[in-house]
Amino acid sequence: xxxxxxxxxxxxxxxxxxxxxxxxxxxxxxxxxxxxxxxxxxxxxxxxxxxxxxxxxxxxxxxxxxxxxxxxxxxxxxxxxxxxxxxxxxxxxxxxxxxxxxxxxxxxxxxxxxxxxxxxxxxxxxxxxxxxxxxxxxxxxxxxxxxxxxxxxxxxxxxxxxxxxxxxxxxxxxxxxxxxxxxxxxxxxxxxxxxxxxxxxxxxxxxxxxxxxxxxxxxxxxxxxxxxxxxxxxxxxxxxxxxxxxxxxxxxxxxxxxxxxxxxxxxx
Amino acid sequence: xxxxxxxxxxxxxxxxxxxxxxxxxxxxxxxxxxxxxxxxxxxxxxxxxxxxxxxxxxxxxxxxxxxxxxxxxxxxxxxxxxxxxxxxxxxxxxxxxxxxxxxxxxxxxxxxxxxxxxxxxxxxxxxxxxxxxxxxxxxxxxxxxxxxxxxxxxxxxxxxxxxxxxxxxxxxxxxxxxxxxxxxxxxxxxxxxxxxxxxxxxxxxxxxxxxxxxxxxxxxxxxxxxxxxxxxxxxxxxxxxxxxxxxxxxxxxxxxxxxxxxxxxxxxxxxxxxxxxxxxxxxxxxxxxxxxxxxxxxxxxxxxxxxxxxxxxxxxxxxxxxxxxxxxxxxxxxxxxxxxxxxxxxxxxxxxxxxxxxxxxxxxxxxxxxxxxx
Numbered sequence: 001x002x003x004x005x006x007x008x009x010x011x012x013x014x015x016x017x018x019x020x021x022x023x024x025x026x027x028x029x030x031x032x033x034x035x036x037x038x039x040x041x042x043x044x045x046x047x048x049x050x051x052x053x054x055x056x057x058x059x060x061x062x063x064x065x066x067x068x069x070x071x072x073x074x075x076x077x078x079x080x081x082x083x084x085x086x087x088x089x090x091x092x093x094x095x096x097x098x099x100x101x102x103x104x105x106x107x108x109x110x111x112x113x114x115x116x117x118x119x120x121x122x123x124x125x126x127x128x129x130x131x132x133x134x135x136x137x138x139x140x141x142x143x144x145x146x147x148x149x150x151x152x153x154x155x156x157x158x159x160x161x162x163x164x165x166x167x168x169x170x171x172x173x174x175x176x177x178x179x180x181x182x183x184x185x186x187x188x189x190x191x192x193x194x195x196x197x198x199x200x201x202x203x204x205x206x207x208x209x210x211x212x213x214x215x216x217x218x219x220x221x222x223x224x225x226x227x228x229x230x231x232x233x234x235x236x237x238x239x240x241x242x243x244x245x246x247x248x249x250x251x252x253x254x255x256x257x258x259x260x261x262x263x264x265x266x267x268x
Numbered sequence: 269x270x271x272x273x274x275x276x277x278x279x280x281x282x283x284x285x286x287x288x289x290x291x292x293x294x295x296x297x298x299x300x301x302x303x304x305x306x307x308x309x310x311x312x313x314x315x316x317x318x319x320x321x322x323x324x325x326x327x328x329x330x331x332x333x334x335x336x337x338x339x340x341x342x343x344x345x346x347x348x349x350x351x352x353x354x355x356x357x358x359x360x361x362x363x364x365x366x367x368x369x370x371x372x373x374x375x376x377x378x379x380x381x382x383x384x385x386x387x388x389x390x391x392x393x394x395x396x397x398x399x400x401x402x403x404x405x406x407x408x409x410x411x412x413x414x415x416x417x418x419x420x421x422x423x424x425x426x427x428x429x430x431x432x433x434x435x436x437x438x439x440x441x442x443x444x445x446x447x448x449x450x451x452x453x454x455x456x457x458x459x460x461x462x463x464x465x466x467x468x469x470x471x472x473x474x475x476x477x478x479x480x481x482x483x484x485x486x487x488x489x490x491x492x493x494x495x496x497x498x499x500x501x502x503x504x505x506x507x508x509x510x511x512x513x514x515x516x517x518x519x520x521x522x523x524x525x526x527x528x529x530x531x532x533x534x535x536x537x538x539x540x541x542x543x544x545x546x547x548x549x550x551x552x553x554x555x556x557x558x559x560x561x562x563x564x565x566x567x568x569x570x571x572x573x574x575x576x577x578x579x580x581x582x583x584x585x586x587x588x589x590x591x592x593x594x595x596x597x598x599x600x601x602x603x604x605x606x607x608x609x610x611x612x613x614x615x616x617x618x619x620x621x622x623x624x625x626x627x628x629x630x631x632x633x634x635x636x637x638x639x640x641x642x
Binding site for chain 1: 298313400525526529532534536539540541543545582586587590
């Protein structure tokens with residue numbers, strides 16, 4: 001459904017050097033890579049915040065980069081890394097922003113908007129704090145509200161930039177469970193940037209590994225996440241074995257400092 | 269539901285949309301939302317009710333502002349004069365009172381309403397665009413920039429009609445552009461940095477203002493100085509032009525209220541949600557500068573109105589700009605009438621400048637807000 005072909009992007013230095021991959025219907029694709037590898041730029045290009053220097057972004061065959069903002073916004077839901085709101089908006093006002101692209105530019109939300117927002121809030125369990133100001137919510141609650149806003153436009157593709165970075169382990173799992181269940185219901189596809197390797201291994205249909213603006217590998221977690229590739233990707237010492245509960249790859253990062261145990265210290 | 273489905277099909281146009289069903293939030297959650305919705309979001313009913321109450325407050329404030337003064341006029345006399353003037357029916361009105369009301373206080377009250385409404389809406393717009401609840405035409409230096417423009421017109425192009433509002437507008441636009449650029453860092457604009465940029469620009473422009481004032485002929489120094497501090501009594505001849513410009517600016521900003529709601533949260537997110545960010549930003553910046561320029565051209569630099577009023581409105585009515593923009597206009601009008609009445613009466617028969625009153629009220633509130641937001 002989403003096809004990325006030969007995407008190029010850069011400021012002074014090239015950030016993305018001809019990246020190609022696709023997101024298939026109903027799948028959850030995780031994007032992995034070290035800081036500065038171009039992950040966030042990639043997401044922003046898909047969402048339409050950044051314009052690529054070359055290549056194409058096609059959603060069901062239609063060029064997203066050439067589309068009017070409102071039209072593209074109806075197809076793609078974006079959950080940004082962090083929303084710093086300095087005005088006391090209520091959670092519901094925030095979620096209804098997701099209906100901007102469907103509604104009139106001037107005027108009020110329609111019955112349809114309310115129905116879709118109610119659906120998104122039901123899915124994310126955010127109805128109970130609909131009338132609370134967003135800046136008074138906890139990190140986990142706010143993340144769910146942001147997800148609800150992205151869902152409210154009923155997008156075909158959900159784009160999430162580090163959705164679990166500021167959450168505790170229980171909220172991380174709940175969040176990804178939710179995204180996973182939405183994709184497996186066939187409602188939508190999702191592309192997630194994350195640094196949580198084990199969660200990515202557990203929840204993803206496929207993973208895309210980016211290093212220096214190029215795809216290192218793209219495939220099912222069990223095939224793509226090998227010890228060799230991950231070491232090359234992150235330039236870190238780590239072990240990969242099998243999660244006994246799920247059978248997914250399990251990544252253990254080893255310390256490189258002397259005396260902390262692990263293989264790094266032994267090799268000295 | 270049927271409407272929704274056809275919409276969806278036409279939006280998606282492809283296979284992906286064909287098998288996706290419309291949302292089916294169950295009845296219970298939709299009802300729960302409706303109950304919560306009364307407080308959780310702005311409804312058309314709440315908007316109309318709020319604006320009706322605020323309009324009533326404004327009319328009462330206007331009546332008092334006309335009645336109170338060195339020549340006290342009873343409300344019944346006021347009503348009689350208004351009726352006799354508008355319908356042409358003869359009443360036993362005192363001619364001197366009629367002159368005071370019709371020729372002096374009435375234009376001044378209209379000026380107060382229009383300038384107060386304008387400055388408050390301009391403040392609302394700058395706050396939303398800059399994602400900063402501390403923004404205000406005065407604090408950002410835009411008012412002083414407009415004053416430089418208006419003064420330049422007075423000094424260099426006095427013979428050209430309406431040169432002052434036009435020059436003030438140009439001054440305002442240039443100033444906000446400079447402050448915006450100075451306030452950006454590589455990580456984007458931070459709140460404190462922006463305020464600092466405004467303060468520096470303001471300091472610089474203030475020296476330009478003083479330079480221009482010294483160039484003004486001695487005979488006019490007093491009136492120019494009086495205008496500069498903020499004064500609603502000057503130039504009733506410009507009232508119609510200024511009212512037109514300010515109303516146009518307010519309407520333009522109101523038409524973008526929904527987009528501003530999204531911009532208030534973040535530019536990148538607004539872009540992702542479908543806002544044509546560049547277009548909205550340019551249109552609203554120009555409209556807010558138009559308002560500021562027009563207001564400064566007739567009434568000088570009246571500070572802090574654009575800061576206090578939107579903040580008070582949000583505190584009571586929430587952050588939705590579809591409410592904050594028109595409500596700020598009405599509350600701002602009432603507030604400036606109140607401030608002007610105080611200015612006219614506290615040390616009567618002499619008059620205080622209205623800019624002094626708004627600064628005395630506004631500066632402490634600014635400090636309070638600064639401490640709370642950072």
